[in-house]
Amino acid sequence: MASDHTRSAILAAAERLYADRGFGDVTLRDIVAEANVNLAAVNYHFGSKDELIAELFVTRSIATNRERLRELKAAEEQGGGRAPIEVILRALVGPTLRGCLGPENQRSTAARFMIRASIESVPPIRRIKNREIDHLRKFAGAMRRSLPDRSDIDIHWGLNFALAMAHHTIRESERLTKLSEGKCDLDDVEDVVARVVSVATMALTSGKAEAKAPSRLAAR
Amino acid sequence: MASDHTRSAILAAAERLYADRGFGDVTLRDIVAEANVNLAAVNYHFGSKDELIAELFVTRSIATNRERLRELKAAEEQGGGRAPIEVILRALVGPTLRGCLGPENQRSTAARFMIRASIESVPPIRRIKNREIDHLRKFAGAMRRSLPDRSDIDIHWGLNFALAMAHHTIRESERLTKLSEGKCDLDDVEDVVARVVSVATMALTSGKAEAKAPSRLAAR
DNA sequence: TTGCATTTAAAACACTTGTATGAAACTATC
DNA sequence: GATAGTTTCATACAAGTGTTTTAAATGCAA
Incomplete structure (x- = not known):
């Protein structure tokens, strides 16, 4: 692999095109034209379109997952094995939201690519997402340690709702902006994170086991 | 249109195949084979694949939207123009969840088709969904009337989060079941509705304007 | 340079896709 | 029962797809 020039040109061109026009109508010929390389180069370097x-997707998502786990681990170590639920939730949804929203990220190729991946759900990406369960289990475990009084059911529903809010906000960010006539500011990522974490925390701490220590809500 | 036999056979076959295998790998030839009709019949009766x-999708979603508005209208009329926020939220997410989850619905073709439509987001469906904004605006209006002290921003975030939880739960129902090792019971639709409504209500009523009348949480 | 593996190149392959065509079969009306 | 309109059918079409092939070029080591 002398220079990797062709290979990385393909990667860059593909990410750009997919980000702009979606997976549906970008062909290998579009990609190699954009990258100024030969058609056969894709199959030579990647084996197939799906593997490309x-x-x-893997490249981008392992970066996010690593950041998630880094934040989670740091929080649990600092708390002696038990992190506050808000911090866990922030570690869960923060990296994803920061990676896709925000004034600069909105225009970054990587961010737009990940939004597309979240919207269109093409087979090779779905396969990878299915392997994400082990990753999520780590968060379920941390949440259980943080809230030992909650049932497993509640924990999983809270996890589900937290991911729901984060992913849906990313995926439908355009619609939310239009619906709210620009009032909902998606460029202020930390505000979005705080809102998601706040609601998810309420979901996990309200009701049954709330008595002992009504956890402080995440900052507005 | 003598009998509509061919036309409805195509619709039924298409819905079944799309529900089973997704939009990605179902061709017109698959559909006409399943329906036992001629290939050209699709273009004759529907004009194109996309219109089919x-x-x-339109057939199924106007049914849901009608039910949503019916519940909303009934609630507002009963309350003299102002419905409790829980009831509004229930009208928003109830019909959708009931249409896609539940022990029988899970296996109904229509439900599985709508889940697919929610996951794959193919162009003709996306076009229709984009026209849904006016519909959602009616709910935003009702929510504003119900919670006059909340800012428009909060209202729209609440709406966004409610839809997020409902749609994500539908879309990722399989993963949630796997992740929770079957503990989260998605067959009990009314429990799911109650959970979503409860969390969305908290999102909309906590904090700033909570003082006056802390709304009763939706039943567990 | 010579030899060898890696990389690029052009072309064609094999196949599937949605759609269009034109004739045949059918249905209902006069 | 002939006719006009509708529906069905077999088939062809045209375009586009990812992938393969075969050969040429390139880079690197001996």
Whole structure:
């Protein structure tokens, strides 16, 4: 692999095109034209179109997952094995939201690519997402340690709702902006994170086991 | 249009195949084989493949939207123009969840088709969904009337989060079941509705304007 | 340079896709 | 029962797809 020039040109061109026009109508010929390389180069370097897409997605998502786990681990170590639920939730949804929203990220190729991946759900990407369960289990475990009085059911529903709010906000960010006539500011990512964490925390702490220590809500 | 036999056979076959295998790998030839009709019949009766898909989706979603508005209108009339926020939220997410989850619905073709439509987001369906904004605006209006002290921003975030939880739960129902090892019971639709409504209500009533009348949480 | 593996190149392959065509079969009306 | 309009059918079409092939070029080591 002398220079990797062709290979990385393909990756960059593919990510750009997919980000702009979606997976549906970008062909290998579009990609190689954009990258100024030969058509056969894609199959030579990646084996198939699907493997190219998979590599693009894996690259971006392991970065996010690593950041998630880093934040989670740091929080649990600092709390002696038990992190506050808000911090856990922030570690869960923060990296994803920061990676896709925000004034600069909105225009970054990587961010737009990940939004597309979240919207269109093409087979190679779905396969990778299915392997994400082990990753999520770590968060379920941390949440259980943080809220030992809550049932497993509640924990999983809270996890589900937290991911729901984060992913849906990313995926439908355009519609939310239009619906609210620009009032909901998606460029202020930390505000979005705080809102999601706040609601998810309420979901997890309200009701049954609330008596002992009504956890402080995440900052507005 | 003598009998409509061919036309409805195509619709039924298409919905079944799309529900089972997704939009990605179902061709017109698959559909006409399943329906036992001629290939050209699809273009004759529907004009194009996209229009066939659109008709399938429109049929199902106007039913849901009508039910949503019916519940909303009934609630507002009963309350003299102001319905409790829980009831509004229930009208928003109830019909959708009931249409896609539940022990029988899970296996109904229509439900599985709508889940697919929610996951794959193919162009003709996306076009229709984009026209849904006016519909959602009616709910935003009702929510504003119900919670006059909340800012428009909060209202729209609440609306966004409610839809997020409902749609994500539908879309990722399989993963949630796997992740929770079957503990989260998605067959009990009314429990799911209650959970979503409860969390969304908290999102909309906590903090700033909570003082006056802390709304009763939706039943567990 | 010579030899060898890696990389690029052009072309064609094999196949699937949605759609269009034109004739045949059918249905209902006069 | 002939006719006009509708529906069905077999088939062809045209375009586009990812992938393969075969050969040429390139880079690197001996």
